[in-house]
Amino acid sequence: MNIQRYAENPLVTPKDVKPHRDDFEVIGAFNAGIAQYKGETLMLLRVAERPISSDPSVVKAPVYNAKSGELELIEFRTDDDRYDYSDPRVIRNKAKSGTFEFLTSISYIRIARSKDGHHFTVDEKPFIYPSNEQETFGIEDPRVTQIGDTYYIYFSVVSPVGIGESMVSTTDFVNTKHHGMIFGPDNKDVLIFPEKVNGKYYALHRPTMKSIGNPEIWIAESDNLLYWGNHKHLLGLREGMWDSGRIGGGAVPFRTDKGWLELYHGATEDHRYCMGAVLLDLNDPTKVIARSNKPVMEPEAEYEKYGFFGDVVFSCGAIVEGDTVKMFYGVADTSMACAELSVQEILDSLEYIEAEA
Numbered sequence: 001m002n003i004q005r006y007a008e009n010p011l012v013t014p015k016d017v018k019p020h021r022d023d024f025e026v027i028g029a030f031n032a033g034i035a036q037y038k039g040e041t042l043m044l045l046r047v048a049e050r051p052i053s054s055d056p057s058v059v060k061a062p063v064y065n066a067k068s069g070e071l072e073l074i075e076f077r078t079d080d081d082r083y084d085y086s087d088p089r090v091i092r093n094k095a096k097s098g099t100f101e102f103l104t105s106i107s108y109i110r111i112a113r114s115k116d117g118h119h120f121t122v123d124e125k126p127f128i129y130p131s132n133e134q135e136t137f138g139i140e141d142p143r144v145t146q147i148g149d150t151y152y153i154y155f156s157v158v159s160p161v162g163i164g165e166s167m168v169s170t171t172d173f174v175n176t177k178h179h180g181m182i183f184g185p186d187n188k189d190v191l192i193f194p195e196k197v198n199g200k201y202y203a204l205h206r207p208t209m210k211s212i213g214n215p216e217i218w219i220a221e222s223d224n225l226l227y228w229g230n231h232k233h234l235l236g237l238r239e240g241m242w243d244s245g246r247i248g249g250g251a252v253p254f255r256t257d258k259g260w261l262e263l264y265h266g267a268t269e270d271h272r273y274c275m276g277a278v279l280l281d282l283n284d285p286t287k288v289i290a291r292s293n294k295p296v297m298e299p300e301a302e303y304e305k306y307g308f309f310g311d312v313v314f315s316c317g318a319i320v321e322g323d324t325v326k327m328f329y330g331v332a333d334t335s336m337a338c339a340e341l342s343v344q345e346i347l348d349s350l351e352y353i354e355a356e357a
Contacts, residue, residue, distance in 0.1 A: 001296060001297070001341065001345055001346075001349060002341070002342060002345060003297055003339050003340075003341055004339060004340040004341075005301060005337065005338075005339045006118055006337065006338045006339065006340075008118050008119065009301065009303060009331075009337040009338065009339075010303045010331055010334075010335035010336060010337045011043075011114075011118065011119075011120055011328075011335075011336050011337055011338055012029050012032075012043060012045060012112050012120050012122065012335060012336045013029060013334065013335040013336075014026040014027055014028060014029050014334065014335070016029065016112075016120075016122055017029045017045070017047055017110065017122050018122075018124065019049055020047075020049060020108070020125075020126055020129075021049070021071075023051060023052055024049040024050060024051050024052060024062075025049065025050055025052055026047060026048070026049050027048050027049070027050050027105055027308055027334075028046065028047065028048035028105070028107075028308055028333055028334055028335075029045045029046070029047050029048075029110075029112075029122070029334075029335060029336065030045070030046055030048075030314070030330035030331070030333060030334055030335055030336055031046045031140070031141045031142075031314055031316055031330040031333075031336075032044050032045045032046060032112070032142065032316050032317065032328065032330070032336055033109075033142040033143045033144035033153060033155075033316065033317055034144060034251075034316060034317025034318070034319065034328045035144040035146060035151055035173075035317075036146075036319065037151070037173060039115065040113050040114060040115060041113070041114045041115075041117045041120075041319065042111055042112070042113055042114075042173065043111065043112040043113075043114075043120060043328065043336060044109050044110075044111055044127065044142045044144060044153060045109065045110050045111070045112055045122070045336065046107050046108075046109065046139075046140055046141055046142060046155075046330075047107060047108055047109070047110045047126070048105040048106070048107045048138075049062075049105055049106060049107075049108075050062075050104055050105040051073050056078075057077055057078050057079060058075050058076070058077060058078070059075070059076045059077075059078060059085060059091065059104060060073045060074070060075055060076075060104070061073070061074045061075075061076065061091055061102035061103065061104060062103070062105065062106040063102070063106075063136055063137065064106065064130040064135060064136045064137075064138070065136070066131075066132050066133040066135075066136060071106065074102065076091055076102075081094075082094060082095065083101075087100075088104060088308070089103065089104060089105070089308075089309070090102070090103055090104065091103075091104060101160075102137070103137050103138065103158065105138075106130070106137065106138040107138040107139055107140045108126045108128060108129045108130060108138065108139050109126065109127045109128040109129075109139055109142050109153075109155065110122060110123055110125075110126050110127055111123045111127045111173060112336075117319070117326060117338065118338075127173070128142075128153070128155070128168060128176065131178075133159060134157045134159050134161075134164065134166065134181060135157045135158070135159065135166075136158075136159040136160065137158035137159055137160070138157075138158050139155050139156070139157055139158075139166075140155060140156040140157075140158060140188075141155060141156050141188065141189075142154065142155040143155070143190065143191055143192075143249075143252060143316070143317070144252070144317065145191075145192040145193070145194050145252050146194060147194060147195065149171050150169050150170070150171055151169065151170050151171070151173070152167060152168075152169050152192060152225065153167065153168050153169065153170065153176075154166065154167040154168075154182065154190050154192065155167075156188040157181065161185065162184075162185025162186050163185055163186050163187065163188055163208070164181045164183055164184050164185045164186070164187055164188075165181065165182055165183040165187055165188060165190040165205065166178075166179070166180060166181045166182065167179045167180070167182050167225075167226075179225075179226055180226075182225075182226060182227075182228060183205050183228065186207065186208040186210070187205055187206065187207045187208065188205075188206055188208070188248065189204070189205065189206035189217075189248030189249045189265075190203055190204065190205045190206075190249065191203060191204040191205075191249035191250075191251075191252050191253060191262070192225065192252070193252070193253055193260070193285065194252060194253075194254070194255075195255075197282075197283065197284070197285055198283060198284075200221040200222065200223065201221065201222045201223070201224075201225050202219060202220070202221050202222075202285045203219070203220050203221075203222065203228060204217055204218070204219055204234065204249040204253070204262065205217075205218050205219075205220060205228075205231075205249070206218065206247070206248040206249065214236065214237050214246070215237075215246035215247065215248070216233065216234075216235060216236045216237060216246075216247055217234045217235040217247055217248060217249060217264065218231055218232060218233055218234055219231070219232050219234045219285060219286050220232075232286050234280075234286065234288065235247060235264075235278060235288060235291070241266075241293070242266055242268060242272075242274045242276065242294070242295050242298070243266025243267070243268075243274070243276060244266075244268055244269060245266075245267040245268045245269040245270075245271065246266070246267050247264060247265065247266045247267075248264065248265055249262065249264055249265075250262070250263045250264045250265045250275060250314065250315025250316060250329075251263045251315050251316060251317050251318040251327065251328075252317065252318070253280065253285075254318055254320050255282065256279075256343060256347065258279060258289070258347055259279040259280050259281055259282050259289050259290075260279070260280040260281070260282060260285055261277060261278075261279055261280075261343070261346065261347070262277065262278050262279075262280065263275055263276070263277050263296065263315045263318060263325075263327065263346075264276055264277070264278060264315065265313075265314050265315055266295070271309075271311070272298075272299065272311045272312075273299070273311065273312040273313055273314055274295035274296075274297065274298040274299070274313055275295060275296050275297040275298070275313050275314075275315045275327075275329065276291070276292035276294075276295050276296050277291070277292045277296050277346050277349070277350060278290070278291045278292070278350075279291070279347070279350055288353055289352060289353060290347075290350035290351060290352040290353055291350060291351060291353065292349060292350060292351075293351045294349070296341065296346055296349065297313050297315075297327070297329075297339065297341070298313060299311045299312060299313045299331075299332075301331075301337075303331050303332065303334075303335060303337065304331045304332060304337070305332065306332060307331060307332025307333060307334030307335065308332060308333045308334045309332060309333035309334075310332050311332070312330065312331060312332050312333055313329055313330075313331065314329055314330035314331070314333075315327060315329050316328050316329050316330055316336075320343065323342050323343050323344055324340050324341075324342065324343070325340065325341045325342070325343055325346070326338055326339075326340055327339050327340070327341055
């Protein structure tokens with residue numbers, strides 16, 4: 001596979017983003033939704049900010065209070081053996097089977113803009129910030145689907161009652177209309193197709209199973225983008241392969257003459273994230289035509305291998321120009337990068353599961 005990583009990579013890093021609050025530090029500017037608007041490429045960055053602690057024995061957890069509209073800080077001591085701090089992203093309660101009780105940062109969405117797709121400037125203020133009780137722990141990993149003149153922006157919302165997917169829409173990236181939660185807990189990695197297929201909207205999603213099943217890709221349909229049903233399991237894990245631990249949607253699927261091409265993320269059991277591809281039937285996206293046996297892209301560059309959470313290539317958004325895919329992706333849970341690939345080379349790399357339609 002011929003991969004042309006941009007010489008400017010990483011395109012946006014935490015140091016390029018001014019904290020929303022002076023007592024916080026930006027630790028991540030990554031996993032951005034991608035849109036094109038009025039001649040610009042927009043990154044809708046997931047910005048993760050962590051409260052600064054002057055005492056190394058104190059960990060602060062930021063929580064948005066929906067009633068007061070204020071961000072509150074809860075302090076934990078590292079010598080409190082009721083909690084596990086081994087994962088720097090979360091505070092886990094040992095008495096509750098290791099489930100996390102708080103996050104050590106809060107995420108929201110901020111826009112970065114570029115005329116050439118290589119050099120970006122980051123807006124001074126947040127674009128979408130936590131605003132209700134479903135978002136008390138933050139807003140994560142936005143994706144953008146353009147349908148007509150409307151941009152639908154959907155993202156994971158995190159709170160003590162679970163992780164779901166909420167959506168807003170905009171026509172100008174200034175004013176937004178909130179549509180509420182479109183996939184309930186526990187669910188994430190939602191991707192809405194950019195056009196109807198046989199009169200239906202389709203979306204990929206990734207429910208997280210707590211009793212039986214695995215973190216795998218499902219597909220659902222809708223008449224109105226708000227209420228989703230007819231859920232079907234689409235893509236599963238593969239033991240011993242690059243996507244054996246978990247999989248989820250990455251870039252919004254795009255149309256090719258062979259089918260809908262989805263660039264998805266897969267991880268091993270030891271949390272090495274790569275990018276692969278799956279080809280879905282143009283007239284029935286619930287049918288898988290072909291899939292990557294080997295990653296289309298894997299963490300090789302220094303900025304992909306090392307960061308807040310290393311060995312991560314996380315596909316986010318694709319801009320397709322002829323045979324070229326400009327693949328914007330998150331690296332090491334820290335920054336954003338871009339690489340160019342050939343659509344035909346991706347298609348040629350797939351292993352076909354059934355005869356083409």
